[in-house]
Amino acid sequence: MDYVVIAVNKTQRNFILKQAQAKCQSLGLRLTEKRQGVLEILLQTVEPLSAYELTDKYNKSTNSPILAMSVYRILEFLESVNLAHRIHSANKYIACKSLDGACHHHLSVILVCKSCHQIEEIDSVQEAAKHLFKAVESTGFSAANARLELPGLCNLCKAKLDK
C-alpha cells in the first residue's frame, strides 16, 4: 500500500462539506458561513495550517475578513464535531478528510513527516490501533477520542535522504 499525501479534489470537497452540513444539523448545531469558510480552506490545503496562517488564507479569499480569535473559536467548534483535528506536535490544524463521513476518530493514526511536515491520516492500521487501545484500557485508563500522532519520515522524504 502506497503512502500518499491526502489531497481532495473539488468534487470531494463539496461532498465533505455537504456531509458536514448534515452532521451539524443533525446535532442541532450550525455550520455558519464563517465556519464553513474555515473548513473549506482547511480542505483545500494539503499541509496543516496554524490558526494564524489559516486566518491569512481566509482573509485573502474573502472581503469579509475574520480575526484570529474567531478562527480559534471556529477551530474549537470544528474539532468538537470532529470536522477538524489539531496536530499537537505542530500546533497546527487539518480538516478531517475522511470521505465516508465517519473518520474513525477513536482510533485514528496521523503520520507526521519531520522533514516535509506533511500529514497523512491513515486507516490501514485500524486493527493494530484497536489492539493498542484495548491494552491501554486494560490498565484502567480510559483513552478518549485519541488521534495518535506518529513522527517520522514519509516515503518521499526517505527516498530523497537516501540519495
Place this chain on the structure above:
Amino acid sequence: MDYVVIAVNKTQRNFILKQAQAKCQSLGLRLTEKRQGVLEILLQTVEPLSAYELTDKYNKSTNSPILAMSVYRILEFLESVNLAHRIHSANKYIACKSLDGACHHHLSVILVCKSCHQIEEIDSVQEAAKHLFKAVESTGFSAANARLELPGLCNLCKAKLDK
C-alpha cells in the same frame, strides 16, 4: 495492573541522576550543573512542567538563577539524550523516570489525563505498541523515536466523575 502516577523517591532520583551522568559521559556530552539541576526538578515533580514553570521552580531552589531561554536549551539537550520528554499535547515536559536506564523510547506510551493533567508513561503495552509500529512501517512511513500521547481519563479521575 493498577494505574498509578509515577513518583520517584530520593533514592531513585539519585540513582537516575547517576545513570544520567554516566550516559552523558559515554556519549561525550556534559551533564553540567544547570542541566542536572533542571533534570532534578523534573524528577521531583509529578506533573509535567512548562519551561517557565520549570524556570520558576529552579530559581526558587537556588541562588544562581537561570533564564527561561537557558531552560529551553537545556530541555532540548535533555530530550536529545532521552533524559526528558516533551508532552506535545500540553507543551510541557517530564523527566524520563524509567529506572532501568533504558526507557523504551521507540515505543513508549504516555497517558495524559484530561482531568488532572497528570501523566503516566507505561511499559505494559509494549507488545501492542510494537505491532502498531510494524503496521505503520509497512505503509512505507518510518516512525521515528515516537512517544504516543494518549489523552483520556485516569483511574482516579474516572472514579471521581462516576460519583
Place this chain on the structure above:
DNA sequence: CTCGATATGTTATATTATATCAACAGTTGA
C-alpha cells in the same frame, strides 16, 4: 416581534518559543 441563546467582533494580555549576539568556561594542541 422580542427574548434568549449562540456566534462573532474587538481589544488586551498571557503563554510558549526562537533569534541573536556577547561573555565565559573547558579542552586541546602547539
Place this chain on the structure above:
DNA sequence: TCAACTGTTGATATAATATAACATATCGAG
C-alpha cells in the same frame, strides 16, 4: 603556558501561539 577552538550560558529582543473578557450582532423559537 597560552592561544584557539568548541560548547555552554547570559542577556535582550521578538515572534508565534493561545486565551480572557466584554461588547455587539445574528438566528430561531415562542
